[in-house]
Amino acid sequence: MILGLGIPELLIIVVVVLIIFGPKNLPKLGSALGKTVKNVREGMEEGDEKDSKKVEEPKADEAEDVVADEDDADVEDAPAEKAKEDVQFCPKCGTENAADAAFCKKCGAKLGE
Numbered sequence: 188m189i190l191g192l193g194i195p196e197l198l199i200i201v202v203v204v205l206i207i208f209g210p211k212n213l214p215k216l217g218s219a220l221g222k223t224v225k226n227v228r229e230g231m232e233e234g235d236e237k238d239s240k241k242v243e244e245p246k247a248d249e250a251e252d253v254v255a256d257e258d259d260a261d262v263e264d265a266p267a268e269k270a271k272e273d274v275q276f277c278p279k280c281g282t283e284n285a286a287d288a289a290f291c292k293k294c295g296a297k298l299g300e
Contacts, residue, residue, distance in 0.1 A: 277296055
């Protein structure tokens with residue numbers, strides 16, 4: 188029994204489909220249905236991959252070279268360094284969390300070293 192249908196019901200459905208579409212068009216219909224199912228599955232997997240990707244930092248050779256000017260001498264770097272110390276990243280999903288957080292705010296994984 189498939190979906191609560193017995194053999195007589197399935198045979199009637201097959202005969203009706205053959206009458207409507209004809210034997211020449213059944214392979215095309217099956218192919219189109221298979222491609223549709225494949226595209227739906229790939230779309231669902233793509234959505235899962237986007238959610239599970241970690242935050243990637245730029246590599247050293249991809250990072251922009253910063254040239255220090257005389258005007259930059261009066262700018263303090265302390266706030267930027269302090270901001271980095273106030274966060275920690277989840278080892279599972281890569282989400283940025285507060286430094287004192289025990290669990291990830293996105294995936295719930297335990298934080299800590």
